[in-house]
Amino acid sequence: MPALLSGSTLAAFAGTALAQQQAPAAVRLFSSSEVAISSLVIGALGATLLSVLWLVRQKGNMEAESQEMRNALSDAQQRISKYEALIAEKNRRIIIWDGSIARPEVLGQLPADTGAPQNDREFLAFGRWLRPKSAAELERAVESLRGDACTFDMVAETIRDEILEVQGRVSGGKAFVRFTALNNLRAELAELKIERERLRGSITLFQSLLDALEQPVWRRDSDGKLAWVNHAYSEAVEAASPDQAVGEAREFLGTITRESIRANATPASPFHDRVSTVVHGNRTIYEIVDVVATGGSAGMALDVSEAESVREELKRTLRSHAETLDNLGTPVAIFDRDRRLQFYNQAFVxxxxxxxxxLDSRPDNSELLDRLRSSNKLPEPLNWRSWKESALSIYQALDAKDELWHLPNGETLRVAATAHPQGGATWVFENLTEQVNLETRYNTLLQVQGETIDHLSEGVAVFGPDGSIQLSNPAFRALWGITAEQAKPGTHIRAIEEACSPSYDKPDGWRRFGQMLTSGDDARPSLQGTFELYSGLILDYAVTPLPNAQTMFTFVDMTASARAERALMEKNEALRKADEIKNDFVQHVSYELRSPLTNIIGFTDLLKTPGVGALNERQAEYVEHISTSSSLLLTIVNDILDLATVDAGIMELNYTEVGLDDLLDDVAMQIADRLHENAVTLEITAPRGLGSIIADQQRLKQILLKLLTNATNFAPEGSTITLTCRRDDQDVYFSVSDDGPGIPTEMLSSVFNRFSSSPQGGKRSGAGLGLSIVESFVTLHHGDVRIDSRPGGGTTVTCRIPTGSAMRTIAAAE
Structure with a gap:
């Protein structure tokens, strides 16, 4: 379009110039308006012609450029196809990040045996199919590649232990990461590289670890020179640093030890020994371990000085414990980790x-059990093997075992087995036979006690220290008219008081019991008393503290006994008065009779004297009868008076030192007339030098005379009566034996009764008071009397009289 405008302008300028050159002629032929229009037309035609020419030329140029572009596109497509073919090979995969676009493009595939996912999303999750270490390194490398354009080359391990080569590059504002599956040689090289890095890291790690140890560690080269030491080694040899210790070849061990290591250490047998060396001026014991390899050797020194001290202390402690266990009364056996007997004490034997x-042969635990079983010293279970396995399971048990063994000999053992943390076990045997028997007897006693208490007629209730009732028997509830629910265990004494109040409601009753139980006083007094209930019952109660801080209340129904007691008291009072009357009568009569009898005896003796006058034969016979009867009556009166005095408790013994030899002679002289009268011979058997006795001489003489008189009365004419006297350290024994008819067995129990006499075989019939007086006087001397007799075999009466210091003490007390 600019070219077209330029052409039109040029044509306009040309037309204008031509018009200006031909202006004078035109004026003559055309007007000015015609000339202007003609110029415009001519200019437009020229511009059109020029535009057409330019367009034709441009068309040719464009066709040439299009052809070149088509050729270049074809070449580019061929290259892309070649690259895609290369990328599509199953040995590599490429990830492309284009600028700030977060979602990458993934090209290619990796072999399935590498473990790499085929899905793009799963492939980008490196942690799912790579080793954690490789995944972490790759994540950091990719982040540095995309952020800082830092290229990388690395080797990654998959979870299937396959090796991949990973390269990261940046080109044209894009980040490329290529994963390549290596062939065998390259994979082996990559594995060696990984192994080298791993070994290098391990060596560094172990060196750091050894350097941090407190034990000296060293490494020597093949020539035996130090190649590396740790800080502990340098400190031991007083070097500033490990490098200084290596550079100056400061040796930790002595020359002899190093030569010994060099001579004895082999790759198959490392050097291992204890060495004493000086460190920081102190003699220290080290455990040396030195290992030899092809490239040199390495060693370590462990300070065992403290361990040696602890070991020696442990040995002393074990010896002390062994001595202690050996002196214990409880059997103990200790087995080692091999289950062999390691220790036993005397109680175990x-x-x-x-x-x-x-035992000294260190038998196995199983062997020991078998030996005990063969000796019939272990329980006899139904399955011996199962029982023994259960007993020996302590060696694998976590907790101690505690069980009872009932032995065939009737003993019961408590067996406690404890496993050792280092192996082995300790068996402790405690003989519980006595304890089991005591427990059995205790339980039986409790049952018997419970049954006994429940069947007692007395009411019994036991309260605890907190005032709650512990037990009660039916008699207690029946006496107080309460139910078992009201007196159930645990009920407080206040509730018991309320339940019992209808029967007895006085301030000094149950309320006093409750105050005593709940007062908390240390001193718990015993109480006794009587309740008289509204129902007419009379209860005697007793409050008894028990040793276990409990208190027992006992209630006895004394209604009938109280009435009987009143009656008995009345009778007793009557008997006491009657006894007083009797004693008064006996004493009065005895004394009243003694005086006339003394006069009669005196006058009779006077009549016998020649000075009064001669008596005819009949008168002399009568006087003799009067004298004999009067003497007998006086004897009876004296005996009754003595017995009455003894019964009244007013007789007092006059203790003196009595010579036994003189006593026997005096008795023999006094009994001589009676012996002669009865034609009986007396034989006294006593050792010489009997000494003396502390006794009442008069009463002792009466004892012997009564015994001899009784024997004379029953001894046959011409026979011999034997009086035997002997003594020991504490007592003197008097025995009187005769050859009379003896005493029937049925009468032996009543021979000491008063007024009990047997005229059969006797020459004279007395009042039956002789043996009663003998027993009374011997008892007053704190002795005793024994009679040995059989019908037709004679009689022996033996009296034992205490003597010596004991009698002095008794006399002093009286």
């Missing part, structure tokens, strides 16, 4: 009675 040689 005593319990099972096993041979020490067998």
């Amino acid at each position: 005593t319990l099972w009675g096993l041979d020490l040689g067998f």
